[in-house]
Amino acid sequence: MLETFGHLPVAWLLFAVLAAAAFMAFYVGRTQAVGIARGYTSQLNSQPNYHGYFVAMATIAPAAVILLIYMMFGESLVRAQFASELPERIRALGDLELGQYIDRISEHATRRDATATGNALFDAASDRYTDLVGLSRIAAILLAVLAAAGGFFFGRSRLSGDFRARARVEDGIKFLLFLCAAIAILTTIGIVASLLFEALRFFSRVNVFSFLFGTEWNAQTGADFGAIPLFFGTFLIAFLAMLVAAPIGLFSAIYLSEYASPRVRSIVKPILELLAGIPTVVYGFFALQFVAPIVRASATWINGLPFIPDGFLAAQPTSALAAGLVMGIMIIPFVSSLSDDVINAVPQTLRDGAYAMGATKSETVKQVVMPAALPGVIAALLLAVSRAIGETMIVVMAAGQRAQITPDPTADLTTITVQIVALLTGDTEFDSAKTLSAFALGFVLFIVTLIFNLIALRVVKKYREKYE
Amino acid sequence: MDGNMEHFTQTKSSARADAASAPIKVDCQNIDVYYGDKQAIEDISLQIEDRSVTAFIGPSGCGKSTFLRCMNRMNDTIESAKVTGKIFMDGANINDPSIDPVLLRSRVGMVFQKPNPFPKSIYDNIAYGPRIHGLASGKAEMDEVVENSLRKAGLWEEVKDRLPAPGTSLSGGQQQRLCIARAIAVSPEVILMDEPCSALDPIATAKIEELIDELRERYCIVIVTHSMQQAARVSQKTAFFHLGKLIEYGDTERIFTNPEHGRTQDYITGRFG
Numbered sequence: 001m002l003e004t005f006g007h008l009p010v011a012w013l014l015f016a017v018l019a020a021a022a023f024m025a026f027y028v029g030r031t032q033a034v035g036i037a038r039g040y041t042s043q044l045n046s047q048p049n050y051h052g053y054f055v056a057m058a059t060i061a062p063a064a065v066i067l068l069i070y071m072m073f074g075e076s077l078v079r080a081q082f083a084s085e086l087p088e089r090i091r092a093l094g095d096l097e098l099g100q101y102i103d104r105i106s107e108h109a110t111r112r113d114a115t116a117t118g119n120a121l122f123d124a125a126s127d128r129y130t131d132l133v134g135l136s137r138i139a140a141i142l143l144a145v146l147a148a149a150g151g152f153f154f155g156r157s158r159l160s161g162d163f164r165a166r167a168r169v170e171d172g173i174k175f176l177l178f179l180c181a182a183i184a185i186l187t188t189i190g191i192v193a194s195l196l197f198e199a200l201r202f203f204s205r206v207n208v209f210s211f212l213f214g215t216e217w218n219a220q221t222g223a224d225f226g227a228i229p230l231f232f233g234t235f236l237i238a239f240l241a242m243l244v245a246a247p248i249g250l251f252s253a254i255y256l257s258e259y260a261s262p263r264v265r266s267i268v269k270p271i272l273e274l275l276a277g278i279p280t281v282v283y284g285f286f287a288l289q290f291v292a293p294i295v296r297a298s299a300t301w302i303n304g305l306p307f308i309p310d311g312f313l314a315a316q317p318t319s320a321l322a323a324g325l326v327m328g329i330m331i332i333p334f335v336s337s338l339s340d341d342v343i344n345a346v347p348q349t350l351r352d353g354a355y356a357m358g359a360t361k362s363e364t365v366k367q368v369v370m371p372a373a374l375p376g377v378i379a380a381l382l383l384a385v386s387r388a389i390g391e392t393m394i395v396v397m398a399a400g401q402r403a404q405i406t407p408d409p410t411a412d413l414t415t416i417t418v419q420i421v422a423l424l425t426g427d428t429e430f431d432s433a434k435t436l437s438a439f440a441l442g443f444v445l446f447i448v449t450l451i452f453n454l455i456a457l458r459v460v461k462k463y464r465e466k467y468e
Numbered sequence: 469m470d471g472n473m474e475h476f477t478q479t480k481s482s483a484r485a486d487a488a489s490a491p492i493k494v495d496c497q498n499i500d501v502y503y504g505d506k507q508a509i510e511d512i513s514l515q516i517e518d519r520s521v522t523a524f525i526g527p528s529g530c531g532k533s534t535f536l537r538c539m540n541r542m543n544d545t546i547e548s549a550k551v552t553g554k555i556f557m558d559g560a561n562i563n564d565p566s567i568d569p570v571l572l573r574s575r576v577g578m579v580f581q582k583p584n585p586f587p588k589s590i591y592d593n594i595a596y597g598p599r600i601h602g603l604a605s606g607k608a609e610m611d612e613v614v615e616n617s618l619r620k621a622g623l624w625e626e627v628k629d630r631l632p633a634p635g636t637s638l639s640g641g642q643q644q645r646l647c648i649a650r651a652i653a654v655s656p657e658v659i660l661m662d663e664p665c666s667a668l669d670p671i672a673t674a675k676i677e678e679l680i681d682e683l684r685e686r687y688c689i690v691i692v693t694h695s696m697q698q699a700a701r702v703s704q705k706t707a708f709f710h711l712g713k714l715i716e717y718g719d720t721e722r723i724f725t726n727p728e729h730g731r732t733q734d735y736i737t738g739r740f741g
């Protein structure tokens with residue numbers, strides 16, 4: 001009931017009505033302001049348009065708040081009322097069962113094609129539930145309309161020659177912007193809090209130190225939770241990735257900003273940035289299908305060389321090296337794009353100064369431009385590292401599952417992110433140490449990348465202050 | 469228009485007459501500069517004396533900086549810029565393709581409008597030029613070069629205790645003198661200065677002007693300035709540019725007391741520009 005009006009969903013209709021009300025309120029407010037000014041709008045403290053905006057704001061804001069409150073609490077209100085009307089026998093069931101019973105009724109009641117079940121009590125309850133929902137909707141809409149009307153008249157009553165409408169409207173907009181920012185921040189805090197909460201539950205079962213410093217990881221059987229092999233795998237792969245991404249990214253940034261002609265730059269830069277847009281799963285199967293076999297074949301070949309002991313390299317079908325190489329390619333644009341920005345931000349006057357001293361182009365780049373851009377370049381590298389540490393898809397597909405500590409990059413290694421995926425997919429019970437360990441790993445990952453990002457941001461900020 | 473042209477040629481010949489007294493360091497002949505299709509300098513010929521200060525004045529956008537940059541081929545670093553004509557420095561045409569601009573720039577120092585110390589220590593800022601040109605062998609010799617340059621730039625007393633501090637930690641006026649010291653360190657023959665005092669307060673400006681006056685004894689100095697007083701105070705010769713053309717060139721004293729050209733008169737008395 002009251003879900004649709006004709007074929008239109010009520011929510012959309014309501015939205016249209018509110019928008020229309022806002023328009024009307026705007027014109028009424030503006031007309032009134034023009035009337036107050038009697039042709040001398042410069043006499044008004046604020047432009048007539050702002051008076052219009054103010055009345056429109058005063059009209060829809062209260063209605064919007066009421067509808068928002070209904071959306072958040074409407075259902076629990078209906079359920080509470082419904083529960084209180086149920087026969088004593090059912091109410092005595094206890095919270096959990098009562099809740100499940102109401103769930104079943106509400107599910108039945110809100111189904112479009114619901115037909116009578118034959119259970120008289122159930123059907124009656126279901127009808128009653130539908131009525132209550134409809135009633136609550138009507139009540140909410142009525143309240144919203146009343147609030148809108150009240151707001152409209154309140155808004156009009158405030159208008160006068162020296163009413164500071166613009167300031168009020170700006171306050172309103174500022175508040176709206178603040179709300180948006182607050183939502184983003186609150187979400188982040190929520191994520192961190194839930195991670196922390198679950199991690200703490202894990203640490204109440206497993207000692208923090210044996211988690212952080214233990215060298216045996218065997219979470220699937222629930223026995224060992226020493227995360228060092230995972231940390232090792234994560235950092236080894238990130239290191240291999242940086243070995244690829246740092247020089248290539250940096251040199252392409254230098255080429256792009258100092259040597260490339262504008263034409264070449266306008267072609268190459270977008271192509272490089274395209275790399276950042278390729279879905280990581282595509283990189284993942286590139287690593288698995290293409291790079292990993294090559295790594296394995298090369299390792300086997302090296303093993304076959306004279307003077308190399310048999311089995312010197314592990315030559316596994318998935319390997320840290322394959323994942324690291326491809327991940328390196330993936331983060332090249334992170335390094336190059338950011339470094340390119342910082343190198344471009346080095347003032348031209350510095351280059352001119354060096355040229356005027358008789359420095360050659362390469363001397364200028366090496367001795368003046370790069371030292372000036374260094375802090376920003378370091379920040380770019382740090383951001384790339386934190387990206388590499390958090391990367392999941394490539395390592396899930398190409399790095400392997402075995403938790404081991406070995407410097408041999410052709411061995412299969414596992415990482416924090418791979419283990420989180422492994423622990424949380426498939427059948428999981430959310431109460432075992434095994435599952436909870438995933439949250440502890442997630443928390444560690446979060447902290448590490450946070451630290452990298454914070455350092456990078458600080459470095460960038462310091463650098464900005466120097467040149468602006 | 470005709471009258472202008474007549475006047476212009478007349479001025480040019482008188483400029484030569486003015487300049488007859490001292491040895492010529494830089495002899496520019498028929499210089500044209502284009503930025504893409506736009507001509508910024510039109511057929512300028514001008515001779516600059518050694519061991520004196522020559523001031524370039526003229527309204528904004530008339531091509532002073534562009535012309536100045538011809539003399540150390542800094543226009544080469546601007547992709548769209550194209551320079552034609554000949555500039556003789558000690559008898560050799562620096563626009564000749566066989567001349568290496570990198571070597572040329574070690575002979576012609578430049579100081580910019582905004583102080584631009586390198587992101588290095590005060591010491592390394594000065595040592596930079598001598599190092600890349602191999603002008604000092606060994607630490608002791610380099611120390612001497614650094615001290616001498618800083619002394620000549622009148623900065624030694626202020627910074628001798630903080631040579632390892634970054635060049636950017638100095639005040640604006642000190643930074644500009646650091647840039648002058650940096651230019652001096654490679655023992656150039658010519659020093660070009662593009663509005664070296666426009667970012668400085670009167671006291672720092674006075675110091676730089678004093679310094680320019682001292683440097684005149686050893687170097688050929690060309691200075692671009694928007695301040696008539698500054699041009700009158702520090703220079704021996706003044707060249708007035710307008711819309712890419714050299715309107716009048718001669719002894720500073722004469723230009724400021726008795727300009728031959730109406731436009732020069734208007735500009736120095738502040739009636740346009």
Ligand SMILES: Nc1ncnc2c1ncn2[C@@H]1O[C@H](COP(=O)(O)OP(=O)(O)OP(=O)(O)O)[C@@H](O)[C@H]1O
Binds near residue numbers: 508527529530532533
């Ligand atoms: N890099 C450039 N590219 C294109 N045009 C330029 C460039 N530099 C200067 N110009 C143009 O050449 C003309 C002369 O410029 P220039 O900088 O030499 O003037 P100026 O006399 O030094 O002016 P100001 O006193 O404002 O410094 C101007 O019209 C300017 O727009």
Ligand SMILES: [Mg+2]
Binds near residue numbers: 662692
């Ligand atoms: Mg200029």
